[in-house]
Amino acid sequence: MKTNRFFSVSLACAFLAGILATSCKSPEEVALKKRKNVFIAGSKTGEEGGNTAGTGWNPSLNLPRGGVGSQNSYSRVPISEPILAMTFDDGPHPTNTPRLLDILKARNIKATFFVVGSNARRYPHILRRMVAEGHEIGNHTDSHAYLTKISSDAIRRELSVTHQAIVSATGVAPRTVRPPYGAVTSEQKAWIKAEFGYPSILWSVDPEDWKRPGVSVVTSRLVSGARPGGILLAHDIHSPTIDAMPSTLDQLLAKGFRFVTVTQLISLEGRG
Numbered sequence: 505m506k507t508n509r510f511f512s513v514s515l516a517c518a519f520l521a522g523i524l525a526t527s528c529k530s531p532e533e534v535a536l537k538k539r540k541n542v543f544i545a546g547s548k549t550g551e552e553g554g555n556t557a558g559t560g561w562n563p564s565l566n567l568p569r570g571g572v573g574s575q576n577s578y579s580r581v582p583i584s585e586p587i588l589a590m591t592f593d594d595g596p597h598p599t600n601t602p603r604l605l606d607i608l609k610a611r612n613i614k615a616t617f618f619v620v621g622s623n624a625r626r627y628p629h630i631l632r633r634m635v636a637e638g639h640e641i642g643n644h645t646d647s648h649a650y651l652t653k654i655s656s657d658a659i660r661r662e663l664s665v666t667h668q669a670i671v672s673a674t675g676v677a678p679r680t681v682r683p684p685y686g687a688v689t690s691e692q693k694a695w696i697k698a699e700f701g702y703p704s705i706l707w708s709v710d711p712e713d714w715k716r717p718g719v720s721v722v723t724s725r726l727v728s729g730a731r732p733g734g735i736l737l738a739h740d741i742h743s744p745t746i747d748a749m750p751s752t753l754d755q756l757l758a759k760g761f762r763f764v765t766v767t768q769l770i771s772l773e774g775r776g
């Protein structure tokens with residue numbers, strides 16, 4: 505379908521190019537280019553669309569004003585229904601992430617991927633697959649930076665560059681940030697929410713899968729820690745974590761849990 509349309513657009517381009525001497529792009533390319541152009545990453549010069557005051561809303565992000573949720577950060581959402589958000593950090597990884605996507609797809613589970621900008625630029629096709637299959641992509645900074653150890657302007661650059669990489673790959677803007685290591689101050693949470701609209705997403709269960717404790721340990725920690733409204737942390741760059749997912753997800757489903765993305769979970773806040 506897409507190939508046919510591209511082919512016909514290409515033919516039309518080839519024909520028109522000689523007459524109009526103009527460049528031609530598919531509708532998808534044009535739409536992506538428009539989105540790219542509205543975002544001026546990390547601008548400090550005060551021109552239209554850039555960050556100016558340093559604490560105000562950044563209109564170039566093209567996001568709903570006020571951002572996501574009532575709070576500046578979440579480690580869970582206080583609801584009583586058995587609903588969870590499964591989150592995967594640090595990817596995408598060229599083989600582990602597609603394997604995880606297959607596992608999620610087989611169970612019709614939607615997850616949230618907090619990607620680092622450098623990986624997003626290397627594997628944009630994996631980001632496009634995430635979006636196509638209903639998952640959410642969040643911002644995990646460009647270089648996996650320790651936010652409490654760098655300047656506010658350096659944080660702005662980390663977030664802006666990654667925001668741009670995600671938009672460039674998918675056409676969809678990220679709406680949340682996961683601070684690497686969970687390291688973020690209250691003050692930083694407040695201005696990041698004010699400027700980027702991102703709440704800082706922490707977690708309610710950390711299986712410490714990056715320490716490679718073994719597949720069954722990762723599963724038992726996630727399953728035993730799950731509570732309604734929980735945000736579960738894992739890393740899709742580690743192969744044993746992916747190995748742990750079929751059993752983890754099947755046990756949680758058997759316990760009656762349903763899975764939503766982080767912003768979907770936040771949208772349930774206030775339901776008690």
Ligand code: NI
Binds near residue numbers: 648
């Ligand atoms: Ni991380």
